[in-house]
Amino acid sequence: MNALPLPSAIKPPSSGHVPVMLDEVLHYLAPTRGEAILDCTFGGGSYSCAILNTAECNVWAIDRDPDAIARGQVLCAEMEKVEGRSRLHMLAGSFGHMAELAEQAHAPRFDGIVMDLGVSSFQIDEAERGFSFRFDGPLDMRMAKQGRSAADIINTAPEAELADIFHFYGEERHARRVARAVVAARAETPLHTTLQLAEVIRSVVPQDRSGIDSATRSFQGLRIAVNDELGEIERGLEQALTLLNDGGRLVVVSFHSLEDRLVKRAMQRALGKDVSFSRHDPRASLAPAAPAAFVGLTSKAIRPSDAECRANPRARSARLRAMMKRPSPSASLTKGLSA
Template sequence: MNGPFPPHDPGHVPVMLAEVMEYLAPHDGGRYVDGTFGGGGYARAILAACDCQLWGIDRDPAAIARGAALAPAFPDARGGGSRLHLLHGGFADMADLLAGDGVTTVDGIVLDLGVSSYQIDEAERGFSFRMDGPLDMRMNDTGPTAADVVNTLPESELADIIYHYGEERLSRRVARAIVAARAEAPLLRTSQLADVVRSVVRPDRSGIDPATRTFQGLRIHVNDELGQITRVLEQAPRLLAPGGRLVVVSFHSLEDRLVKQAMSRAAGRMPAPSRHDPRAMTARAAPADFRLLTGRPIRPGDEETRRNPRARSARLRAMECIAPSSIPASEPAE
């Protein structure tokens, strides 16, 4: 089955596909998880590369429907059915979702964090400030929408969301403008919100649309993205069999920081406590259960960023399990 990757859906361009495949290193007989199935780009390549089983997880019902259409392309010669198994749910529930399918250990997990191309390109999903659509931004079809957030939260809470999750330094100015605008009429469309943000945030030399950071902050809040990432990074290492690998592609510093910290802890690379910290009196170096495969994050090449500008901010980190994991189940993220 080894050979060129099969053509992917032109509506979805998997970011850093060659690098993901290199670090995941799928093999015959392996069991793998694509925890952010999306358009199935990684899943398709993994299943085509070797005779393996793959579980695709996504909380977006549309992604699961796309996967169902893809499943017949990868029949399971031994057990019948397909080698692609689809699980509807958030990757923060990965361990429970897999256990429900009788899977407790796997040989590799790949995560592509953030919003998918499908979600951005579908105006009715409300993720994009470039197309007019309902101000939704939900990755699934439950819970409060972005419109609920911008029309109901106090100005101070809006400012905190936009500052902490969107990394917008003018967050208080943006929040003030949103509150003033909604006093005239509810903000229900992406174009309305984008215009409000652009009225108080001017373009800078980066060329990034002034609405980018505000939309990012609201999207992360609506979908609890950082909480979801924290929880999956606690579970994923404990699911890996010895030799198993975790490969994560992130797209902004908030995500990458969580990934870096989680992998560093697993590999025993976190800084020692200060000598003034009581923990330093009892801390002892324990053998690490994992080794880092990427000392620094891997970035996409120039050719890829030319073909797919959305890849320009991507960072890939990977680690490998070298022993049965002993990471405590409740270890908090730093």
């Protein structure tokens, strides 16, 4: 599904940002005229702009990063100049509080919600944000620019807590070894930069055969801990289900197994697939339950095309899942179900 150039077409603030699986997101979201869409992770604005340029709808966009909110406000002003009003409405905060943010903004219930999980490429590419060891920057990683930083955790957390962060959030096999090395290094001098931490990790973790940098998994785990990303996803998915109109679509793009696992489980519960019995269990013979409140739009996670992965390596790990709140009897079930 390609975006249609409306007279008031707006563009994301940076042409260097490449949205992941944009065509697939638009296909399953299927925005139409007059609908209300919620973009839970505005970031660089690519999804929001594409939605606004596809249909004459309204988009409410959430982000906890003040820089992203500022970029969105610029787009709002541009749209007001062209149309006399803005169809983009910015909501400052985390999507784990989307219900509260929507209520405060007097937003309507939504016909579509899109969640693009993980870290924004804007954040990764800015050395001063401290998300990546590609650059030497402060060990920060805070999406909202407030609260406990990565440096705070690295320099004060007990060894056992660090090992849990690297193991459970980073899926690092050598988590205990990394935690022990961090504690030893910080005893000599506090770790305040990304390259300092990366070098400590590389000194004890062997190079992965896949070519992934030895520090990648530990950095992922630390970033997730700093921003409570998995907690945000759980809270956001639960609230998203309550904010959709009948026939409304939920589209989620995740980038690693921890995220995708939470999305899959939440959608299975909503689809009524989280409980099953053996055919020998007496409960299996009971009358079938009422139809689930949601209908699956994807039978399994959708992967980006080979062409997209070649053009944008950041898309390689992406997974997309989508479902629809069951329409009212008078509504059509076909919207969003076409291949």
